[in-house]
Amino acid sequence: MKIARSIGRIGAMTLRYWYVLQKSWPRMLDLVYWPTVNMIVWGLLTIYFNEHRSLFNDTVSILLGAVMLWDVLLRGQLGFTYSFLEEIWSRNVANIMMSPIKPIELSLALMLMSFIRLIIGMAPVTMLAIILFGFNIYSLGLPLIAFFINLILLSWALGLVIAGLVLRNGQSAEGFSWSVMLMLLPLSCVYYPVSTLPQWSQPFAWMLPTTYVFEGMRELVLYQTFRADLMLWCLLLNAIYLALGVLILQLLIESARKKGSILAMGE
């Protein structure tokens, strides 16, 4: 009974975000537009590289694969955060916080919505990549699922912390939703292997789940080897970060309640 009620509340919040999304074509377009632009720009760039400096045969696969997987992380996090920001923008936070929904249920609804937004955004892009550049990301096979799961888990962990910061500090913390990904980018080794980083920074890179995913993808494309060990380490790190994300969100909600900022967000 408790679980059924909980699922009902999670469904309610998912429905709430879906109502907004499905009736706003600019938002829907936004989901598809940026990944498409990214894919086209990088696709053209890699074709240029291929034609003029044949670095290696798999340039298109390496770079386009990296771009698309990075977008899974970026769009996953933005999908989570933006759904939550809807509540701030519509001055609805107090209504939600006064309802019986628990923070963990709200988090699960935001995760579900992030997944839905990601599928809407990425599915057409992967099809376009096949049509325009002959790159089929689905040819990565089952490992693609491992990459996807690991990236979306990290995106949710980051989303939890950003949602908490916004709740605690108000809309001034919105900027984190963009900047946090830019901060992660250099150490995530999206477009180059970890070995190209300065020696001192490599241990920090290995603390990021993203590094394992992109290293794993390169191994798969270049040597047709699936590194299950990398994915397991990645999953372990994600479990830790997700647990930390839930804990930090809880602490930030408590802090917001002490600060009295939840009701003030409606004013």
Next chain:
Amino acid sequence: MDQAIVVEHLTKKFGTYFAVQDISFTLKRGQTMGLIGGNGAGKTTTLAMIMGLTIPTAGHARVLGYDMTKHRHQVLSRMNFQSPYVAMPGRLTVRENLNVFGRLYNVKNLQDRIAMVVYDLGLGELFNCETGALSAGQKARVSLAKALLNSPEILVLDEPTASLDPTRSLWVRELLKNYQREREATVLMTSHNMLEVEQMCDSVAIMHNGKILAIVATATLRAQYQGMELEKIIELFAGRQTATVK
């Protein structure tokens, strides 16, 4: 459990400023109490602490026996609230908003219940309109529909008729009064309107500078201060307090 809301030595301090200072009162089941006071008197902060949205610096608030700082989720499905300072998502239609909130509160026979509150609050024609496109008064009625959706035992209302015209205000007050009577609900509300307080409340807590100056039965208030504006009454009580301190 006869006591619906118990507030004991409730205090909220922001930095060095006391928003609410050592207030206590009890509200029995089925009673309606009004919190009145000027701007900055501490009414909304008091409501926020009673709803568990704000954690008090000292003291505690219990609703239906549950401490709202620690165990608010035990009781939130039996409460609801409305405030002109909190909006419903504007891009959702009235129907969609009530559908979402009904599900959040796990309301049984939701569509029937929605139909009932929509009828009661005269929202039929607005049912498929986007909430953001409605007038302030219409939005207030949608918020009230949300607040009544789960048939709450405890209803917290922050200036419930602030953005309504006099005719609608009268009508909404009658509706709330009927709901309170039929459901035997406990209502805690803030107001700036003497007529509203007289019509709806059994008692009134007069607040000033974060403190409760007096808790007065509405009948007494009516008998002793008839025809006087609420602001004047508050000034009168605040003056008495100053005189006592002197």
